[in-house]
Amino acid sequence: MQSRRPAARTGRPRSAAADAAILAATREALVELGWSKLTLSDVATRAGVAKTTLYRRWAGKNELVVDAVAELFDELELPDRGSLAADIEGVVLQFAAILDRPEAKSGLMAVVAESTRDDALRARIRTSIVDRQKRLVMEGRVRAQKRGELPGDNDPAQAARSADLIFDMVAGAVVHRTLVSARPADEAWVRDLTRLLVLGLAGAARAS
Amino acid sequence: MQSRRPAARTGRPRSAAADAAILAATREALVELGWSKLTLSDVATRAGVAKTTLYRRWAGKNELVVDAVAELFDELELPDRGSLAADIEGVVLQFAAILDRPEAKSGLMAVVAESTRDDALRARIRTSIVDRQKRLVMEGRVRAQKRGELPGDNDPAQAARSADLIFDMVAGAVVHRTLVSARPADEAWVRDLTRLLVLGLAGAARAS
Amino acid sequence: MQSRRPAARTGRPRSAAADAAILAATREALVELGWSKLTLSDVATRAGVAKTTLYRRWAGKNELVVDAVAELFDELELPDRGSLAADIEGVVLQFAAILDRPEAKSGLMAVVAESTRDDALRARIRTSIVDRQKRLVMEGRVRAQKRGELPGDNDPAQAARSADLIFDMVAGAVVHRTLVSARPADEAWVRDLTRLLVLGLAGAARAS
Amino acid sequence: MQSRRPAARTGRPRSAAADAAILAATREALVELGWSKLTLSDVATRAGVAKTTLYRRWAGKNELVVDAVAELFDELELPDRGSLAADIEGVVLQFAAILDRPEAKSGLMAVVAESTRDDALRARIRTSIVDRQKRLVMEGRVRAQKRGELPGDNDPAQAARSADLIFDMVAGAVVHRTLVSARPADEAWVRDLTRLLVLGLAGAARAS
DNA sequence: CCTTAAGCGAGACGGTACGTCAAGTCTTGCG
DNA sequence: CGCAAGACTTGACGTACCGTCTCGCTTAAGG
Incomplete structure (x- = not known):
């Protein structure tokens, strides 16, 4: 679904829960705000996640919304x-x-x-x-x-x-x-x- | 095409040429930049018109693009x-x-x-x-x-x-x-x- | 008090009442708004005068306020x-x-x-x-x-x-x-x- | 000198160098332009700093100049x-x-x-x-x-x-x-x- | 069990565009 | 020609998001 990383085996693994929370938050924000007023900061806040976490997984608004x-x-x-x-x-x-x-x-x-x-x-x-x-x-x-x-x-x-x-x-x-x-x-x-x-x-x- | 004003007879009349220039500039910018990177500042510059002139005639990007x-x-x-x-x-x-x-x-x-x-x-x-x-x-x-x-x-x-x-x-x-x-x-x-x-x-x- | 013009004898003479109205309006606006929020458009409106009339007589905000x-x-x-x-x-x-x-x-x-x-x-x-x-x-x-x-x-x-x-x-x-x-x-x-x-x-x- | 924030311990800390650069730039701009032509955009540029950084620390032109x-x-x-x-x-x-x-x-x-x-x-x-x-x-x-x-x-x-x-x-x-x-x-x-x-x-x- | 590399939150950062506002000029039609 | 009205260009305003960065802290895998 998101960018494939080539087998990182060390370090803390990414939270699987975060993905689901972010996509759900994106849909929620789409309902309330619509595409043009949706901001990634807002999505991050709704998902209880930092903006960096979001950008680590999606390249931008477009990719995120497609997945959502x-x-x-x-x-x-x-x-x-x-x-x-x-x-x-x-x-x-x-x-x-x-x-x-x-x-x-x-x-x-x-x-x-x-x-x-x-x-x-x-x-x-x-x-x-x-x-x-x-x-x-x-x-x-x-x-x-x-x-x-x-x-x-x-x-x-x-x-x-x-x-x-x-x-x-x-x-x-x-x-x-x-x-x-x-x-x-x-x-x-x-x-x-x-x-x-x-x-x-x-x-x-x-x-x- | 844009908001009708009810027959203002005093003051300097709006430039008719500006309308055409703005709509043409909008289409030009759409070709070069696409919707999401199109900015009203840029359109104004291309049309040789001040940003305020543009806002005086259209409520925003959406309305302008529809007309264009x-x-x-x-x-x-x-x-x-x-x-x-x-x-x-x-x-x-x-x-x-x-x-x-x-x-x-x-x-x-x-x-x-x-x-x-x-x-x-x-x-x-x-x-x-x-x-x-x-x-x-x-x-x-x-x-x-x-x-x-x-x-x-x-x-x-x-x-x-x-x-x-x-x-x-x-x-x-x-x-x-x-x-x-x-x-x-x-x-x-x-x-x-x-x-x-x-x-x-x-x-x-x-x-x- | 304002810029001296060297004896214009043709055309419509300037309204003397306008001067007093403008200066009074300036003081009124100073009281209500203070210097930095005072605008010449507002002064013109208060004085019942067009902006052009005001600029014809004073070079700018500073000069006007000094006189007022x-x-x-x-x-x-x-x-x-x-x-x-x-x-x-x-x-x-x-x-x-x-x-x-x-x-x-x-x-x-x-x-x-x-x-x-x-x-x-x-x-x-x-x-x-x-x-x-x-x-x-x-x-x-x-x-x-x-x-x-x-x-x-x-x-x-x-x-x-x-x-x-x-x-x-x-x-x-x-x-x-x-x-x-x-x-x-x-x-x-x-x-x-x-x-x-x-x-x-x-x-x-x-x-x- | 500027608004005291009560010990924020998380997030990226504010650059201390920026404060000094901004105040120095403000004085420089005051010398060259004077109060009324001084703009915060210009000060930001001189200080090598984004306008938002400046507004994050001072409420406006007045406060900034007082400190400078x-x-x-x-x-x-x-x-x-x-x-x-x-x-x-x-x-x-x-x-x-x-x-x-x-x-x-x-x-x-x-x-x-x-x-x-x-x-x-x-x-x-x-x-x-x-x-x-x-x-x-x-x-x-x-x-x-x-x-x-x-x-x-x-x-x-x-x-x-x-x-x-x-x-x-x-x-x-x-x-x-x-x-x-x-x-x-x-x-x-x-x-x-x-x-x-x-x-x-x-x-x-x-x-x- | 203990290092260690990545993930993570928070939020400051340099940018860019926004939509508004005021300055000062210009263009109408009327008197 | 004076004047009122209001459109015009210019440029700064203060705000909002963008996408990046820098912190200090947490978390699991692998030695």
Whole structure:
């Protein structure tokens, strides 16, 4: 999660409790203050930790917030609800629920914005957050193929392109709905989204 | 664009040139420095204007950047390319091109992130940027209905919901592709996106 | 009092009332705010006058305050109380009373401090304020000589030196008492001061 | 000299060198710029210190200048020259020499002016500067009494009043001579001042 | 068990930007 | 041309965080 140190074997080991306290304090501060007013001094105080301890483990605000937010997405999973549409609805609702929490709202978009000028940060976001979700898309696709809801992949490259597209559309739609349009991604909306998507996929399967 | 003052007729009038210079300087600074390293002092210097002049017209960094970025979207338009799919492709490519510019990338997501904690800012974003694009969706819908590509609106409320959904999906997908996935929203990708969407709409029209 | 303009005969003449209003407003602001927090904008507002009008007549804060304070000293006079000691006591009490007013306290020392680095300002202070008081010393001396309380001036240069010394001692003592020691220059104190001074002068007269 | 903190034993200790550098830089800036153009930013730069360091130790310009000027008066002492008159002359010349230095001229009167509206500042001036000098008056008085030049104190309250008066007269005269009259408090002038004072004191002793 | 190297808290440090304020100038339109 | 109004440039203000540093103390592993 944080910078790997190459096997320091002597000296006092780092407190494991501090990490958890810091990440929790970060989320708490995100809720209360939002990204732009969050300060590392404040986080350190909340965590009952010195500023130096914090800087020893994270390079700065961006990295810290990525890790703090990433933990929120660990709870995402893909339950088997019996059909492609139901599976999608389930996972999208989970995603929307996470994104509706203020610590995710405030933090996630901000680090994405920062990542437009910081490749290392973008890589960290991808590793810690995005790829974790994309895995769900792949699993859902395989599961739907087993069920016969989607055709098998004749062309693997085409399959990857399709997965990327679906992922951008679904994740993008939820984010846009939640943050830009500022309206809730509730069950009705998710049902409409899923319906449009599944119909599109079905049409594409017929056409190909 | 900035706060309207109710017709002050006495005293020296505000320099109109300064507004343009400031917004241009803001975009320039966004390109070079990105959102988080952009400072109002620097913008003022670039614009050849005093910091106080800047604060007299905008409440802060957020408001300024919204206005600076909003001007980028003024060039969006919906050319008639003969079919719904072609129209969508055309406008999405325009949107993607704007979003690919560094001043838009850096600035837009940052103010969206800020807006999660600032209702006035969100309203400003909506007025200055979002609604301008949504108008294109409405126009495209009407045009497609005239062509017979889409059924007429039996239920206006349902039509609005549908337009909102499409807008969130398309805009969200482009944003997610560009900023999160960090891959270009090029013609091939846009064609795939459009195809999936049009098939979905067609399927929905059949089903209803 | 203010900068002399050499007979402008065309255009709208300057409002004479404005001068008085500005100086009164300056004293009022001195009372309320003190020297360092007094601003020319505020003075202009109080006087119901534009800032430009103020700058057209005074070069800056220092000059304005000198003139505003100088008017306070116009009321000083040397009443004939029948003896040197009584005359001194009378005028010193008057001086102490003026110096006790907050607009004098705040303003006078500040401009004196400024004048250590500004010869023109020092000259203005001397002309407008100091020499007006020193005249009283000279008058008192002559009057005492007429009464036979002091010997005539055999040596005019020595007489001038003596007058200067007395002036510095008396004025300096009152200022120091009032501002530095921050205790009132009341009747008892003035009587002690006068007694010491008159005894000294008498001793000097005997010794020469 | 600055605010006493009650023995903080944790954290990085304050640099002692910084204090000296800041006070020296303040005096240097007073010489070059005078009180009103002295800025704390400039002082910080001269001292090779961050502005925050300066504000951490002094509340503002006034407090800083008081301390910077106070150090100048540390060199004052009362040498035993054998007679009351000679002792007075000696110490007055020292005082005049200090007051003639531009950093004292510029700074001292300004803070006195400010102190008319700031009781804490006046107390600081009194503690750091005034009382240090007044001690010299008391010592001189005792020494003269031992020599038989002045009568013993029958009435202690009267003695204190007398000492206060002498102090205000002498210090006030030197200040007035130097700053208001703007003429040097040289040996001849100091001799005249001392003579008048000693004659007055002698007369008072005879009369009582 | 005892050295020893790192972790740790506290908080001072040099910086940079903030948003505000006052100084003094300039630009309007009105009288 | 005087004047009121108010926008303008300039530059200092005092504050807040940044990320680094210097202390003195604590803590575990390894000799």
